[in-house]
Amino acid sequence: MIAVQGLTKVYGHRTALDAVSFEVPKGEIFGFVGPNGAGKTTTLRILAALLEPTAGRAFVDGADVMRQPDLVHERLGYMPDFFGVYDQLTATEYLDFYAACYRIPRARRTKIAADLLELVGLADRRDQSVDTLSRGLKQRLCLARALVHDPAVLLLDEPASGLDPRARVEMREILKELQRMGKTIVISSHILPELTELCTMIGIIDQGRMRATGPVQEVIRELTSGRRLRIMVMGRRDEALAILKALPSIRTVDMINGAIEAQYEGDDAMAASILQALTAAGISVSGFSQLEGGLEDAFLKATSEDVG
Amino acid sequence: MNRVAVALWNPIVAKEYRSRMRTWRSPVAMTVYILLLGGLGWAIFSAMSAAARNVFNGSPANYGQALFLSLVIFQMVLLAFITPALTAGAISSERERQTIDLLFVTKLPSFSILWGKLLASMSFVFLLLLLSVPIFSLVFLFGGIELDQVLAAFLVTAVAALTLGVIGIACSTAFRRTLPATVAAYGASFILLAGSLLYGLLFPTSIDPNATAAPAPPAVSYISPLLPLVTIGTSLPVTWYGIGPGFGSGGGGGMMCSGTPGGGQSCVPLNASGKGVASPIYRNPPQPTGTTIPSGLFAGWQYWQATITLQLLISLAALVLSAILIPPTRRPPWARRTRAAAGGS
Numbered sequence: 001m002i003a004v005q006g007l008t009k010v011y012g013h014r015t016a017l018d019a020v021s022f023e024v025p026k027g028e029i030f031g032f033v034g035p036n037g038a039g040k041t042t043t044l045r046i047l048a049a050l051l052e053p054t055a056g057r058a059f060v061d062g063a064d065v066m067r068q069p070d071l072v073h074e075r076l077g078y079m080p081d082f083f084g085v086y087d088q089l090t091a092t093e094y095l096d097f098y099a100a101c102y103r104i105p106r107a108r109r110t111k112i113a114a115d116l117l118e119l120v121g122l123a124d125r126r127d128q129s130v131d132t133l134s135r136g137l138k139q140r141l142c143l144a145r146a147l148v149h150d151p152a153v154l155l156l157d158e159p160a161s162g163l164d165p166r167a168r169v170e171m172r173e174i175l176k177e178l179q180r181m182g183k184t185i186v187i188s189s190h191i192l193p194e195l196t197e198l199c200t201m202i203g204i205i206d207q208g209r210m211r212a213t214g215p216v217q218e219v220i221r222e223l224t225s226g227r228r229l230r231i232m233v234m235g236r237r238d239e240a241l242a243i244l245k246a247l248p249s250i251r252t253v254d255m256i257n258g259a260i261e262a263q264y265e266g267d268d269a270m271a272a273s274i275l276q277a278l279t280a281a282g283i284s285v286s287g288f289s290q291l292e293g294g295l296e297d298a299f300l301k302a303t304s305e306d307v308g
Numbered sequence: 309m310n311r312v313a314v315a316l317w318n319p320i321v322a323k324e325y326r327s328r329m330r331t332w333r334s335p336v337a338m339t340v341y342i343l344l345l346g347g348l349g350w351a352i353f354s355a356m357s358a359a360a361r362n363v364f365n366g367s368p369a370n371y372g373q374a375l376f377l378s379l380v381i382f383q384m385v386l387l388a389f390i391t392p393a394l395t396a397g398a399i400s401s402e403r404e405r406q407t408i409d410l411l412f413v414t415k416l417p418s419f420s421i422l423w424g425k426l427l428a429s430m431s432f433v434f435l436l437l438l439l440s441v442p443i444f445s446l447v448f449l450f451g452g453i454e455l456d457q458v459l460a461a462f463l464v465t466a467v468a469a470l471t472l473g474v475i476g477i478a479c480s481t482a483f484r485r486t487l488p489a490t491v492a493a494y495g496a497s498f499i500l501l502a503g504s505l506l507y508g509l510l511f512p513t514s515i516d517p518n519a520t521a522a523p524a525p526p527a528v529s530y531i532s533p534l535l536p537l538v539t540i541g542t543s544l545p546v547t548w549y550g551i552g553p554g555f556g557s558g559g560g561g562g563m564m565c566s567g568t569p570g571g572g573q574s575c576v577p578l579n580a581s582g583k584g585v586a587s588p589i590y591r592n593p594p595q596p597t598g599t600t601i602p603s604g605l606f607a608g609w610q611y612w613q614a615t616i617t618l619q620l621l622i623s624l625a626a627l628v629l630s631a632i633l634i635p636p637t638r639r640p641p642w643a644r645r646t647r648a649a650a651g652g653s
Contacts, residue, residue: 048413052637069637070415078413084405086323088330093323100319101414145410 001026001153001184002047007056009042009208016042018208019056024186024201026152029179031199031216032188033299039208040188041081044155047186048078061152074102077146079139081157081188085130091117091141092126095148102149116144120174136167143174154178154185160194172198192296204302211302223298229271231260231278232287240283247277261291318416320424321431328432341386341436342443348382349375349443372450377541379447380461383440384533387469388501391433392493395476397486398425399634404486409636418635422627426477433469437462453541461540464612468533471619471626472497478626481633500622504531505549512552513604522602523551530601531619536612539599546599546611 002024009017017039024030034040045051047058049069057064063071085094095113104112117123120140125133130141139159146154160168172194178185189195195202196216203213212219221227233240237260244253244262249270252263264270275288328334356371399422402408411421447453476493483489508529515523525546529535539546599610606614
């Protein structure tokens, strides 16, 4: 649905984007993570055909952002990180205006505006002047605006920035609803735990370079060293530790809060063979679970590497 | 709606009307405008009434002409102040408010954004012009002014306002911030109104005694709407401006001509300092007739026709410049594939 190939953007002597490539299949929620100035907004602006790349190509639902900006605009909804609203317009009029800008017939606009206000939880504010809405409500309204033409792709640049915790939760719920509606969503954000919960894919960008991209757990697994197991045994703890340490796939073994935490190299089959080795030795295993690494760890690992 | 109608009437216009007319500023601006114009009309009317009571120094037709001339010039000056203020922030304020990207990602072409902003701003200016019609109708109480003169004056004023509006939009597109855009728009407005007239003063057309046609001010000065407004108001040939030696005429000399009551032309030889050195020499060169431009690039045209033509050309150039500057990506049209050819890859 979204394909970015070797995207480069140079401002004078500064390289904002350095051959960034990634793909987002249909229906995925792609979390775009990176420190400030990493190139997230630049990438999203290029994808929205608002900025011309120095090199590389990008496609949104098959439309080339450089050569077919009109098609790109038809197929995506864009929510910038900073945006303003017009004075003297009600929420309904605001959405009606943008729907008209997308050439949606007048007869359909009223229903679209009402439905979208309902979706983002602003139905009771339909007649309120948009410049008097709080930041959180403006964010929701802007999200509704990005949806007026029912785009297949949504580009959301820091949709939760500046929102209080409650507003963030509400925004997350709206995004989940959009995911259920089949939208492909790209979100740039600093709030990593929310991305882990919400996103199916992730891209970590730093200093204009894509450090890692792929399904969330895969990226986390790649970047955090090995996979971890949490094992609870009934007695014979020292014996269990000795067995684990002797296995070649085990890298480290620790006792944490009465449970064994073992870091190992390998896939799920390897985990099964570790369990088998313990039970074969007669150890009674009462708990055996995989511990996933956090996105924060992956992010820190990816962004702390020397650029070179 | 067909494509032309869609291009001309777009959501920006409706949104701008809605936003503009819901504020207190618009009715206040209209009221102040009418009060200023009406106040000037009333002051001139009172002064003339007082003068007419004391001494008879002219026919009512002259009063009508003087009133009309004062009003059209004052209206032009007022609009020269109002129009840049309305248009210079049209695009730059969208940038400052961070709303322009939201427009660029819609299906509205960049030119439609430009056109919508221009149409919305100019509609307000034309509304002000329309509001002034009742004040101008007072002129007909005195006579001396025909309807075609009023229409021509309004046409010149409207086109001049349009030109100032398009220049304002161009400045708003070229500058990222509203303040420098406004300063530039007022600068351009001053050049258009006064700068072009100043050119005629500094570099007037020198008189050629052997010329077969009467001299006319330099063509650059026709850019100013003030020149045609005066010629429309007075219905007299231009002999008082832009002809004779100027600062650019080197060693001086030449002649300064002016109309005589009999309709002839009085030409005075001038010395290097620009002062007449002899008593007037009555010649019989070809005389300008009415408000027609007697010679030069626009020979045979009315002054107002030349002004409108030049201003529309300036407007077109400013509009093209704006259309080039406004898109977020400067992709030339030929580098874009057509919608029909773009199937998706």
